[in-house]
Amino acid sequence: MDILRIATAGSVDDGKSTLIGRLLYETNSITKDKIEALESASKRKGLNFLDLSLLTDGLIAEREQGITIDVAHIYFSTPTRKYIIADTPGHIEYTRNMVTGASNAKVSLILVDARQGIVEQTARHLSIASLLRIPKVIICVNKMDLVQYQESKFNEIQDKLSELVRKTTFQGQIVSYLPISSLFGQNITKKADEMTWFTGNTLLQELETFEFAETLAQAPARFPVQFVVRPMTEAYHDYRGYAGKISSGTFKVGDEIRVLPTGQTSTIATIEKFENSLDQAIAGESIVMTLSNDIDISRGNSIVLASETNVPSLKDFSAHVCWLDHQALSAGKTYLLQHGIHTTKAKITQITERLDVTQQTSTTEVGQLNLNEIGKISLRTAQAISADIYVENPSNGSFILIDEFSNSTVGVGFVD
């Protein structure tokens, strides 16, 4: 059974909570006691239907303000797949949460209110989905019930959306458009009887049929060493295993490998998962690797295939960053850069551009980047990092920036 991670985004009041509630409700993911609680809460609000949005509206602070303030994770499953939704708020000031929630997603689910059509946030969400190289975007035109389920209204919005998507999308990204009503369950898991003119998939069909697994296993092989296992017991006296999670590609027993940054080479002797020995392992698997000869490897080193001539090693490079902190990013400042599990110091030498993601334009000669802004920077690290160019191999091309004094994660970067 595989896992599909979805990021949801929308603007305030476009019905995102109701959509998620509807998905949970119609996939039988809600227990009876929760439905009963929902019924009484809906009644207290004077509603004569189930307010499914109450299922996901969580924290005390949120109820006070009537908004969603952070990334919430929601789970449901079908016989085909397990789904993890990272539900992120639609406020402009919480873009950092949107990037955070979307960073692991394979699908970006974007909501548009059928009465309003495209708003500034729509462009922002599409740009971020592309910046993060999310392979599939599903745009749901919601609240179709409030425009009498008119086909012409949907077509009009879809035309405008396609125009916008042409500016933001990248090659290989799949974008689909669905007319839905979350409130009345039209086109979520069941075909819309109110919109027989629409012949496309329901939302759930779109999710169930999306295939994504292969690409990662075929990417260049990257294995960051997380932990060195040295039991030093009698049974395992000279045992030295390199534990980690393969970030991309495939490793096989017998493969010639090279250690970065030291450049030493060896051969894979075994690949182990607990008590099992494997012939090969692919991206995403947590394994222990042993090598045929004793070489010095420590945490933060990266193992790649020796046959690869163009090994990644960066010290002076440029990257796109999204700034996540109240204290602005300024040129000349030093941060800790964490690439995967490897941390080193990094100096921001220049901020070269600030992007306006809603207008698809950029400004040059930038002094600083503020919270929620996206820009292009140049930086220099103390030690080389074994990162790939993000668009070529996303799972080995991102990093975070950490403030040395507050220890907070203040930015996320994508290697150019």
Place this chain on the structure above:
Amino acid sequence: MSKNMSAIHDKIGQFPRELEDESIYIMREVAAQFDRPALLFSGGKDSITLVRLAQKAFFPGKIPFPLVHIDTGHNFPETIEFRDWLAKETGAELIVRYVQDSIDQGKAKEESGKYASRNVLQTVTLLDTIEEFKFDACIGGARRDEEKARAKERIFSVRDDFGQWDAKRQRPELFDMLNGRISVGENVRVFPISNWTELDVWNYIKEEKMEIPSIYFAHQRQVIQRDGMLWADSEHLNKEADEIPFETTVRFRTVGDMTCTAAVSSTAVDIDVIIEEILSAEISERGARIDDKRSEAAMEKRKQQGYF
């Protein structure tokens, strides 16, 4: 809402292996990033799962951190017995600290009335234990599917000196990069099975053929009926005059203290039947946790005060 039985059978026995890979990765990050980590062990199925994951993460080496149990004195005896067996079986170091000691030292005050429990009190003992051993990371078995406040929890959750959680000050977690840097006095709560659901845990226990305490399976027990739930009778339960214990067949779906976990009527004697029960369940897992029912925002408030 009745579930279609064939759909139920389709879901049985399918554990997404990716979850195990993710959790093992988190375990190894804890061991690498912190000086004095600990695994908080409650004896429940979630913390038993954590022990299994830790065992796998460092194999053939031993688990490089201790198991810590905050014993409320209200635990089921079966839980304690199982805890001691598991520590021996895995060779892990076991540290036990007692809520009773915190009460005797005047740091915590026993609750009164028929709903009295030591669930809130254990936070005091936990914070003292963290200070005693200078633990900088505590691994816990919380899952995001359990409850609304937990749905927003990070995998590495930074707590201040008082163990407090602040929803608005959480660090963003991007991709799989975990930032465990902290200042003096701070510590981190780590939740390696954040992304697992209750069903995932049971499927994993089944696929791994793991041992679990006997109280998870149907057995005869003296209970009382209160607020529509079955409460295990014990010397710790403050009963009212009309609450007469009777014997019936029950099991526990979640295991906390005897005073704050309700039993469910069940004849499930093996894991397959338990999984079927969960898939067709009418009550959510935490619906059997009396502590959560105190108020709608109960969990969030307890988290702010240093609870898990």
